Structure formats: C-alpha cells, structure tokens
Amino acid sequence: MHSKVVKTVCPFCGVGCGMYLSSDAKGEVCGVAPQLDHPISRGKLCDKGWSTVYAVSPENRITQPLKRERDKFIPISWDEVLCSISASLLDTIEQYGPQAVGVISSARATNEDNYAAQKFARAVLKTNNVDHCARICHSPTVAGLKQVLGSGAMTNSTEDVFKAGVIMVIGADPTENHSVLGGQIIQAKQAGATLIVVDPRVTRLAKLADIHLQLQPGTNTALINAMLHVIIANRWHDQAFVEQRCEGFEALAKHVEKVTPESVEALTGLDPQLIRQAAEYYSQSERSMIMYGMGITQFMAGTTNVIALADLVTVCGHIGKPGTGINPLRGQNNVQGACDMGCLPNVYPGYQLADDPNVQAKFAAAWGGEVASTPGLTSMGMTKAALAGKFKSLILFGEDPVVTDPDQNHVREAYQALDLLVVAELTMTETAKLADFVLPAASFAEKNGTFTNCERRVQCIHPVITPVGEAKGDWQWLQALAKAMGSDQLDWPETEAVFDEMTSLTPPYQGMNYPKLEHDYGLQWPCNDDAPQGTTILHQQQFPIGKARLIPAHYVPIDEPTDEDYPLLLTTNRLHFHYGCGSMSRKSPLLERETPPGILFINPRDAGRLAIKPFAAVGVRSRRGYVETRAMVTEDVPPGVVSMPYHFKEAPSNQLTNTAQDPVTKMPELKACAVSVAALPANHEPSPVWQLKGGGYA
Ligand SMILES: Nc1nc2c(c(=O)[nH]1)N[C@H]1C(S)=C(S)[C@@H](COP(=O)(O)OP(=O)(O)OC[C@H]3O[C@@H](n4cnc5c(=O)[nH]c(N)nc54)[C@H](O)[C@@H]3O)O[C@H]1N2
C-alpha cells in the first residue's frame, strides 16, 4: 500500500471545515491538515478536527459483525447476520405490520447513506418510521422557519459574519461548539461589529459582548416579544419591507403591544434598559445577523421560540441581504443533509410531504413499487411505542440514544423491550451494547459521498483508506440487507449513482452532480436551473411561500420549574473538547486530558450554601434519575442554575433530563429541568452511573 492524501471534510460539527487526511504505507490514517483556501475554515481546524485520527483508528473500532449470545457478543459472518436480521424483520412485518418496524439514521453519515436509509424504510419496510437526531436538535427550526419563511434552513452563509454590523448570538455557544466559526465571530467583533449575546450562562462570547442578556432559562419568547414591542413602538421596524414582503404585521403588533420590557423583567431577570438597548442595536443597524442554537430549540417552546425570532428578523427587514438573516447553527456534520434527505417521518427528500398522495405517487413511480402510506413515528415515538409493546424492531446507525436521548432509564427500558435491535457503529457505544446484532460501519475516512454543512453547502468526502476489517459503508450494508429481504430497491452500483437518483427527486439538489461539486468547494442549495451555481443567500426577492407570514408567539413556561425538593434548575451544554456521546472525541488522549469525565457547573453562592468545594464529588438527582460527578464552582452560571454537559457516559446528564415535549415537533425539553445537588463525603470518588443503585442500569 502507498501513503495517500485526500481532500475531505471534518466529520464532527456542522461548520464543515475543509481538511486533508493522510494515510501511511500500512493503510492507516495518520494525519490531518487544514485546507488553506477553504471558503469556510480558511486554513483553520479546531481541536476536534485536528484529533480526527483517533476517532477512526482501527484499534477503537468494531471490525466484524457481532451477535449477542446472552450477555456476550460473538463474531459472525455478514451472510449470517443479514440472513438473521432479514428473517426477523420479515416475521415482525408479517405478524404486526410495517408500523412495528423502523429506522434511525445518522446525521454523522453521508447524504447517500441517509437517502438509502429513508428509501429502505419507505420502499422496503414500507413504513414512514424513520427519524434521526435532528428531532432533538433543530426540528423546531425546520417547523418554525417553514411556517414564517417557507424554508427551514440557515438563510445566509458563514462568511456573512464579516459583513454584519450587529451579530446577535442567542442560545448558542459557538466558540465551544462551532469553534472555527466562533473564532470568526471574535474576528468580526474585533473589526468593529457590535455583539449581542443572549444566554443564561456567561459564555466566552458573552464575556466579549457589547450586551449580554443573561436571561432565565426558558424565557426566550418573552424577551423577543419585548424586543419586538420596543422596535414597533419606536417605529424602528422596516415599514417598506413589512408592506412589500410580509403579512400579519397588524396582529403581531397588537400581540406585543403590552409586552413592555418592564412587564417581562421579573420573568426574564433582565434589566429593561438592556432589552431596549439590544432592540435598538439590532433594529437600527443596516445589517444585523442572528445566529442561534440549542438554547432556542431544546424547549417545549422550541417551535414558538423559532417563530418569535423569525418575526423579529423579518419585521426589521434583516433578511435576504448579505450580513443579515436568521441562521440556525446546525450541529452535526451532516444534520442538514439528513433532514434534506427526508430522514424524518413526515417528509421525503427535499421536504416533500409524506402524507401527500401526489408525493407518494411520485416516489412510487420513480422507485417502481409501493411506498409507505401511513404516518410515521418520531424517534421518541418509537421509544414510547416500544414500551407499549407496539413497536418491535429497530435498525439504528450512527447514534447513541442511550446517552444522548432524554431520560436514559426510559430509553434503555424501551430498547431492551424490542424483539430486534440492530446497531451499525464505528465503536461499541452504550446503545450498541444493548443490540441483538452489531454491524461494523465504515467511517468517513473509508468512504466517498457528500455532507451538507450548516450553510447548506454540499461537499464531497473521499476515502483515504479501505474500510477497517469487514466494515461496510452504511448504504452498502442497507443494500445488502434489502437484498436479503428480496428487494432490489437499493441496487446502486456505486455511491455516485445514489447521489444522482437523489438529485433527480430532490428539487433543491437538482442542479448538483459530483463533477460540479468537486470543481470548487461544493455548492449551496437550492442549486437548480434558476441557480446553477447554488445560492449563498436565501429569500433575496421573495419567500418560497410568497410573503413571510408573521405569527404572534405566545410565551410557554418550562414544564418542570424548581420546587422545595428540586431547588436548582439544570440546563445542559457542550464542551469544546468533547462531542456528542463522546464515542469519537473521547478516543483522543489529547481531548480526554482536558476535562474530567463528568462535570457540574455551579455558582459559588449555591456551592457555598451546599458546602460544595471546587472539584468535590457531588450527587445530582432529578425526578427521573441520579448521577455523581464533580463540581466546577464558577460565576459562569447564575445562582439557582446548574449546568452539565451530556458527553460523559459515566455521568450522563440524560439520566436527569425531562421528556416533556414541544407539541409541534416532539422536541424534548433538554435545556431545563429541576434537580437537587448534594455534596458527597470528602474522599468519595464519583461512581459511574452503572454502579449506582436506582441510578438506572439496575
Ligand atoms: N464541542 C462540541 N461541538 C459540537 C457538539 C458537541 O457535542 N461538542 N455538538 C454539535 C451539535 S449536535 C449541535 S446541535 C451544536 C449545538 O451547539 P449550541 O447550540 O451552541 O449548543 P449548547 O451548548 O447545547 O447550547 C447553547 C447555549 O444555550 C444556552 N441556553 C440554555 N438555556 C437557554 C435559554 O433559555 N435561552 C438562551 N438564549 N440560551 C439558553 C446554553 O447556556 C448554551 O450556552 O453543537 C455542535 N458542535
């Protein structure tokens, strides 16, 4: 074998930084380097990108199919594993119907893998039960922006941070989570942009901001409505834009008429003067750009919050121009793509409605065979149905819901109740440990295909090595499974053919093909006959629904406020050095060195009251579970609020979190629940969750 270097894209977050990946003469990935000319990352990578080699290295990988025998896994052949899974699926479908089976796909895998996953669900299993982690990430973005603007994606491009006069970051922590972009926001601020940060925690950007609105968790809608009140009362809105491009302004104005900054002071905890100042900065700049994240979406009010933000942007006319827009910072490297590919129960690729008979007929004709016609379940719907005995078989790849879904004990119980759980993974996750069969999946370093980043840019990835052991790409094992079930629906000769079939059925991708994508640094959708070079800024002339529809947003309180028994409000956040369930980032000794396995951020006032010393072991309890971890005593969280990352399987914050859901999208309230915290004896080491009685895993 020869050493090799390929041009590819970072496999972690949605920024989509360009990297070179190299392999050595042994056929192992050995190095990473940034692409100097890349339009987004401009020669930079963050620590996770630089640590990619560990994330995919063979000694950390599953290299052959495994079958559970009691509490052990034994290796079996691909033929045997496919034969067993196929027999079990066919049996279940015959006995209980296609509603009893489903697929959870991966926002970490390629567009081609995700296209294949939803086609496997709809055309082979004949079910719309297909979903992925966007459910608990930006599903309120897709639903909320669609209602107001007609399209649920980032409206502008990352380069627009350098064109904005005001940057408002709300419910996002980009220096930790979209680090290369976070660095660019700092650069833009240094070059003169005004920075407004809205976050209950003092994030790194909050420390640099011109205004930090340190609101109480879960009060976004109240704050945004108060900003709208100030803007409309002062006639700071863009009257011409409102008249030409919006409907529903009168109703919105009436709705916020009484929502003065003073009226929300007690609720949000914010100084009314600061709200007025932020409203003035945001509305009065020529170019104001909003970027937002999980602090907006991960609430019962997720969709409402997104609608309120879209109202704010639109009323000020800060959309359809450079340096403006409403920009959800999509999280996973390919979560935009997994949504675009239709790995959601209610839509086919390109957001074509799954319950529309014309759409069903279009796909049935193109695919040559019947497709699913009944409504599908969301990922947490499948969990619930499994507990009720109505959902029996789950094919899951590239997700670790036991660590990353809310209320861990409930998820474990549901997965244990399944007749069949198949997990295709790079590595033995907590979810894979519950599987009946584990399939070795090829990593991004071993396959080609495309990822769509947060700014809708579709970029090619390239293999630098052959798949480790017997690993297969996700669409390839799905193809083999379909074949074993007697279907030739997934019979593509190579990855490019999957992409070409997809573009022929997905209008926003219709003008793309591999040679065009390879030519530069990918293309941003929509890319079609009207926009053959793609689209950097959406909604320049009109919205896909004609005029924007302003919708009054009604404040929804959090589901589980604090009380005597659970007096602290837990929110969850991310750490720069770790990613998701930690299964990839925690393979790097460098990243692992940076933080202890589990951490609770607590204000000195609360720590003092509870006699908690810095780095002391603490127990954290909610109505759903209990974990032990270490305290980080810091002013970065306000009194009354504690925060935990969710990356650590030893001390998973999802033992504690609430499953109360946004009624529109079923987004769980991951950013607020009530907990109690107690100091543990001085020499006590925090026990991992699996050793704790009553902490699950029992
Ligand atoms: N290092 C690292 N990077 C990642 C990831 C990772 O796991 N690790 N994951 C990726 C993924 S999947 C995603 S979705 C993105 C997420 O990226 P972000 O959206 O930045 O995610 P979080 O840190 O969970 O939450 C953002 C902020 O919301 C704040 N917040 C909490 N409650 C409220 C509230 O009521 N109002 C407001 N305004 N803010 C609130 C929190 O304090 C936090 O600072 O990151 C991606 N990048």
Ligand SMILES: Nc1nc2c(c(=O)[nH]1)N[C@H]1C(S)=C(S)[C@@H](COP(=O)(O)OP(=O)(O)OC[C@H]3O[C@@H](n4cnc5c(=O)[nH]c(N)nc54)[C@H](O)[C@@H]3O)O[C@H]1N2
């Ligand atoms: N409390 C709390 N919980 C949260 C959040 C929060 O803010 N707070 N955030 C939520 C959000 S926004 C998200 S997106 C979810 C993320 O939740 P998950 O999607 O479960 O998290 P990841 O760590 O990204 O898991 C991806 C898995 O895919 C595997 N993988 C990577 N590439 C491939 C591939 O090509 N093929 C296959 N088959 N596998 C692959 C990796 O090994 C890894 O185990 O977590 C959610 N959970």
Ligand code: SF4
């Ligand atoms: S910012 Fe995101 S895409 Fe860029 S190197 Fe870091 S993890 Fe990778």
Ligand SMILES: [Mo]
């Ligand atoms: Mo996410």
